[in-house]
Structure formats: structure tokens, C-alpha cells
Amino acid sequence: MSEAIFTLRRMTGEPKVGDPEAAWCAVRELIEARRPGGLARRALSLTDAERAEIARRLPEFRKQARASLRPDFGDDDDLPWSGWERDRIGGLGEVLQIAGAATLPSPAAVTAWLGRREFTARWGAYDPAHVVRVLAARPVAFQADVATRLAVKIRTADDRLAPLALALLRACGAPPPEHDPLVAAWLAAGPVSPDPLLGPMLPRIFEAEGAGRELRDERCEPAPTPWLALFQRLLAAGVAVGGGPAVPPAGAPRRGRVSRGELLDHCLRRFLRGGEAPDLRFFVRLHDMIDPSPEESAARRRDYLRLLPAAPGTVAALALAQVRRCGPYDDGEAAEAIEALTFRAETELARTGLRWLEDEVRHTPGQAPDLAPALATAFGHASYAIQGRAAQIAIKQATAFAPAAEVLCAAVPMLPAALGARVTAAFSSRTAA
Structure with missing residues (x-):
């Protein structure tokens, strides 16, 4: 009778308290039966002695499981994948992760065990719930250490x-480490609600290498895609990332909060860091969604001006729109912006710069000498249309530009011969007069 009860206990996973050998037999049967739910329940009832025994037995069991698949491959990492199993260890990866998470003695040992390549599922969705469940029974500091170690891997x-690292970070409340691939993985997984990682992780979107690459397909139309939709909800509700008011009361903690103004600043800092246009696409669309007021743009005018010379075309166009709407601006800022635009390779931006230049000279002829370097820059543009327009402005406003004739004449050789001859003639006649 007692033998039958013992056998039943082993089959059902019911603990036989105080018998490490019996506990290992029960756990081993659950592992071999690939029963993650039953194994997690059994693991939660283990005594310290039972955990120690199972932790001692697991490495050898893993070696035997691998060897049974391809005896001639031994224990190296080149073990081939079987045709139908999800992992490299005969479908035992998930249950072995659960067993190790519940019993191995240190965070370092648990992390190394969970990260083993042969446990990794090669297809299908991975649900880390059982691993998280057994780790939740361990001390909070232990959980946080494992979560952090996994995240940086x-x-x-x-x-x-x-998925496992993110689930553990959410479950234990540990602050996520500053690790760029973690941010990219968090973004790739998509937003969840509620998400305790949102507060600390969201500002890192603007800093982490690879974040823009993960977000490049986000769109506002015809309907906002997940991450832009999240920002849209936050902006529409006037709340910050932490779920409170965008501007918290005096003395309230600001950790994890990003206000409207801070979002604008984050976007600008991201633009100023540079990068390829596709990697900045999300931030351009987010900036457009924020739709800064003239006052908000004016407060950041210097940053927008800094973007004009070398930022990708979409970013430069965004910056130009903000510079033009946030006036008034002084003559020096106008000259700086116009010269930056005439330097641009994009025809439309250079044309806009020349249009602005002509307006400035028409309304304030005395500013023409300060704008002469910008006009001279346009003489060397790759587009014949821009060169022709620049020459036309120089000829039409030759009187205003006369004090800076030397600057423009020095740039004439960059123009096609016919255009250059007309510009030279216009300034020669003014000099003779």
C-alpha cells in the first residue's frame, strides 16, 4: 500500500516532504513528461534540502538529455536541431528552465541556466509565465538580480x-538596466497595458541605438500604429508616462514622467544626435503629433537652427517650418538659417532658402551684404535651377548687394559660363556707375 501511495505521489507531483531523493524523482518525471504547470506547482513546495538536491542533479540530467539526442556530438553547442522539437534538447527546454529557476542557488547560476542556447525555442510563442511564477517565490533581491542579468544578455x-527578461523586470519591479538592445526588444514586443516599464523605458527610446530602427514603420495614418497611438493617448489626456498629470505638483517625484515639453526636447536631442532618415522617421512623426505651439518653438529656436545645415531632409524641413513660425528672429539668425538652406543639396530646401533671402533683401535692403555668403553658396549648387535662381536674384538686387560684390564675384566661377557672365556684367555696371 505504501509503495502504491509513493508511486502515486511521484506521478502526480505530490511532495513527500523531507525526502530529497523522492523530490528529485518526482521532478524528473515531470520534466520528462514535459508538464510545465505541474512542475511549477511542485517546485513551489520544495524544501531547502530538496531544492539543493535537485540543483545538484540538474546539470547531469541536462548532459544526459543532450547525449541521448546525438551521442556522437557530446556536450558542445553544435548539437543539431531535431526536425520537430522546439528546442535543441528534445523539447525539454521550458521545463528545465523552470526547474533551474526554482532550485539553483545563486542569481548568476540561474541566469546562466536560463540563457543556455539549447533551451531556446526556435519557433512558436514563448510564454515565460511558469518561470516567472517560480522565481517570484525567491527573495526579491534574488529576482531583481536575475532579471537584470538576463536583460543585459x-x-x-x-x-x-x-520575453523572459521583460516579464521578470515587470514582475519584480527592478529598475531596467541601461542597455540599448533591451530598449529595442521592449519596443519590438509592442506596448502593453499596464506596463510598469513604461516610465523608466520611454525616455530611453530617444537615446538607445537601434530604437529608431524598430519604430521606423510606425505611422499616424490612416490610424496611428501602436507606439504612436500610445503617445497620442498620453498627449490627448494631458498625462505623463507615469499616469499622473503632465506637470506633477510641487515636490512630487518626477521619475518616469515625460511632459509635453520634455517630449519635444527629447525629439530635438535625438535629431541633433544625427542618424539615417529612416531611423529618425518615428521621431519626426512624433514631433508632428505634438504639434508645438509658436511659443514652444521659439523657446527651442537655436536647436531648430542647428538642424538646418546637415540633418536629413525630413528633419531639416521640420526644423525650417518651426523656425519660420516662431518669429520674430533677428537678422543674424535669418542669415544663419538662409545660408544653411542654400547649402543643402535638396533642391526644394535650397529654393526655400533663396525665396527667404529675396524676401529679406526686399524688405531690408541693408541686410543684403550679410546675406551675400548665402547667395554665393547657392552659386555652387548642384541644381542648375538653383544656380539660375541665385544668379537672377544677384542681378535683380545688384544695387543692394553692391557692398558685398567681392564675395559674389569670387563665387561666379562656380556658375555656368552664361550665368556667370550676366552676374559679372550686372556688378560691373554698378561699379562703373
Whole structure:
């Protein structure tokens, strides 16, 4: 009778308290049966002695499981994948992760165990719930250490460790480490609600390498895609990332909060860091969604001016729109902006710069000498249309530009011969007069 009860306990996973050997037998049967739910329940009832025994037995069991698949491959990492199993260890990866998370003695040991390549599922969605469940029974500091160690092991946005690392960080409340691939993986997984990681992670979108790459397909139309939709809801509700008011009361903690003004500043800092246009696409669309007021743009005018010479075309166009709407601006700022635009390779931006230049000279002829370098820059533009327009302005406003004739004449050789001859003639006649 007692033997039958013992056998039943082993089959059902019911603990036999105080018998480490029996506990290992029960756990081993649950592992071999690939029963993650039953294993997690059994693991939560283990005594310290039972955990120690299972932790001692697990490494050898893993070696035997690998060897049973391809005896000639031994224990190296080149073990081939079987045709139908989800992992490199005969479909035992998930249950072995659960067993190790529940019993191994240190955060370092648990992290190394959970991160083993052969446990990684190669297809299908991975649900880390059972691993999180057994780790939740361990001390909070232990959980946080494992979560942090796993997070910094992430290397790519689609890293197979990412779902587990993110789930552990959310469950234990540990602050996420500053690790760019973690941010990319968090973005790739998509927004969830509620998400305790939102507060600390959201500002890192603007700093992490690879974040823009993950967000490049986000769009506002015909309907906002997930991340832009999240920002839209926050902006529409007038709340910050933490769920409170965008401007918290005096003395309230600001950790995890990003106000409207801070979002604008984050966008500008991201633009100023530079990058390829596709990687900045999300931030341009977010900036457009924020739709800064003239007052908000005016407060950031210097940053917008700094973007005009070399930022990708879409960013420069955005900056130009803000510079033009946030006036009044002084003559020096206008000259700086116009010269930056005439330097641009994009025909439309250079044409806009020349149009602005002509307006400034028409309304304030005395400013023409300060704008002469910008006009001279346009003489060397790759577009014949821009060169022709610049020559036309120089000829039409030759009187205003006369004090800076030397600057323009020095740039005439960059013009096609016919245009250059007309500009030279216009200034020669003014000099003779």
C-alpha cells in the first residue's frame, strides 16, 4: 500500500516532504513528461534540502538529455536541431528552465541556466509565465538580480531571452538596466497595458541605438500604429508616462514622467544626435503629433537652427517650418538659417532658402551684404535651377548687394559660363556707375 501511495505521489507531483531523493524523482518525471504547470506547482513546495538536491542533479540530467539526442556530438553547442522539437534538447527546454529557476542557488547560476542556447525555442510563442511564477517565490533581491542579468544578455531586438527578461523586470519591479538592445526588444514586443516599464523605458527610446530602427514603420495614418497611438493617448489626456498629470505638483517625484515639453526636447536631442532618415522617421512623426505651439518653438529656436545645415531632409524641413513660425528672429539668425538652406543639396530646401533671402533683401535692403555668403553658396549648387535662381536674384538686387560684390564675384566661377557672365556684367555696371 505504501509503495502504491509513493508511486502515486511521484506521478502526480505530490511532495513527500523531507525526502530529497523522492523530490528529485518526482521532478524528473515531470520534466520528462514535459508538464510545465505541474512542475511549477511542485517546485513551489520544495524544501531547502530538496531544492539543493535537485540543483545538484540538474546539470547531469541536462548532459544526459543532450547525449541521448546525438551521442556522437557530446556536450558542445553544435548539437543539431531535431526536425520537430522546439528546442535543441528534445523539447525539454521550458521545463528545465523552470526547474533551474526554482532550485539553483545563486542569481548568476540561474541566469546562466536560463540563457543556455539549447533551451531556446526556435519557433512558436514563448510564454515565460511558469518561470516567472517560480522565481517570484525567491527573495526579491534574488529576482531583481536575475532579471537584470538576463536583460543585459539581450543582444538583438528579437533575442529569445527578451520575453523572459521583460516579464521578470515587470514582475519584480527592478529598475531596467541601461542597455540599448533591451530598449529595442521592449519596443519590438509592442506596448502593453499596464506596463510598469513604461516610465523608466520611454525616455530611453530617444537615446538607445537601434530604437529608431524598430519604430521606423510606425505611422499616424490612416490610424496611428501602436507606439504612436500610445503617445497620442498620453498627449490627448494631458498625462505623463507615469499616469499622473503632465506637470506633477510641487515636490512630487518626477521619475518616469515625460511632459509635453520634455517630449519635444527629447525629439530635438535625438535629431541633433544625427542618424539615417529612416531611423529618425518615428521621431519626426512624433514631433508632428505634438504639434508645438509658436511659443514652444521659439523657446527651442537655436536647436531648430542647428538642424538646418546637415540633418536629413525630413528633419531639416521640420526644423525650417518651426523656425519660420516662431518669429520674430533677428537678422543674424535669418542669415544663419538662409545660408544653411542654400547649402543643402535638396533642391526644394535650397529654393526655400533663396525665396527667404529675396524676401529679406526686399524688405531690408541693408541686410543684403550679410546675406551675400548665402547667395554665393547657392552659386555652387548642384541644381542648375538653383544656380539660375541665385544668379537672377544677384542681378535683380545688384544695387543692394553692391557692398558685398567681392564675395559674389569670387563665387561666379562656380556658375555656368552664361550665368556667370550676366552676374559679372550686372556688378560691373554698378561699379562703373
